[in-house]
Amino acid sequence: MLFLLSLASYAKEEAHEFLVKVPDLGSCSQYKDTLQFYEQGACSKLIYDFNNKLNFYWGSKENKKESLNVFYEMWINKNNNITLDMPLIKLNLVYLLGQAKWFGYDEISNAELREYTLRYLDSKDAEIVSSAISALSIVGENQDIEFLKGIILTEKKGTAEKALSAAVMILKHHDQVSPFMAGLFPYIKRESLRVKIKSYM
Incomplete structure (x- = not known):
């Protein structure tokens, strides 16, 4: 299953194509609580593959404001896509969107990103804590x-x-x-x- 965001007015065709190729990870939203061990590994790989694609997209785009528009649409998640509400993915978006202040992009406040990040510093999930620390290094x-x-x-x-x-x-x-x-x-x-x-x- 693929998900599609309304990004036509924000991103060029290459950005749009990048997004529609990302699989729906909704079945992995509670993967450590509800899935068998081998399924957890598969979900973990899908989540990290997705985050790596986001990071690659950010690093490869010269127009950072264009990239930030894409990430902002994902952050506000108007379509309530489960994938985009997963902490490991959303914390990576914090890390990316937090860099907006260095590119004159003011669609989202640093305070909002920081507030979200602080919620996860005391998580019992080591992966989430690690992601929250990375995000806080940018928005803290x-x-x-x-x-x-x-x-x-x-x-x-x-x-x-x-x-x-x-x-x-x-x-x-x-x-x-x-x-x-x-x-x-x-x-x-x-x-x-x-x-x-x-x-x-």
């Missing part, structure tokens, strides 16, 4: 550092490093990276994470 504000600090202090391999990188992206514009790392360092026990933190001090 200084006060969100405390959320990331809590994740870093868990020292969970991979997730803690990702939260650390997100904190750097948020703080680098305010010359606050080194003080943050210095305050964090004494509480970290894992050596590989200590080395990474020390590199920012």
Whole structure:
């Protein structure tokens, strides 16, 4: 099954063709709760393939405002397509739409994107948390550092490093990276994470 959005007035033919080729992932919306293990793997692959297509589309388009129009139509999801409401997909849209501020695109507020992202930082699903951290690195504000600090202090391999990188992206514009790392360092026990933190001090 294919889904189709009303994008004729927003995107060129190539963008339109890209969208109509994306499969309907509605059956995967609750895949970890309702499907067998082998089905979960299949759904996970479909979801990540779709996100990779979005990322490729973003990277390959010179006209970023045109791409952002496409992503915005997907975000507002007027047709209530289940696929577009899946957290792993919507958080990727946050990551992409959050870059709008660098291209003079103001159809969607950073505050709306940030609010959506913060809901998922404490998810029990590690994949969703990871996606939320990536999104927050783009739409986060200084006060969100405390959320990331809590994740870093868990020292969970991979997730803690990702939260650390997100904190750097948020703080680098305010010359606050080194003080943050210095305050964090004494509480970290894992050596590989200590080395990474020390590199920012």
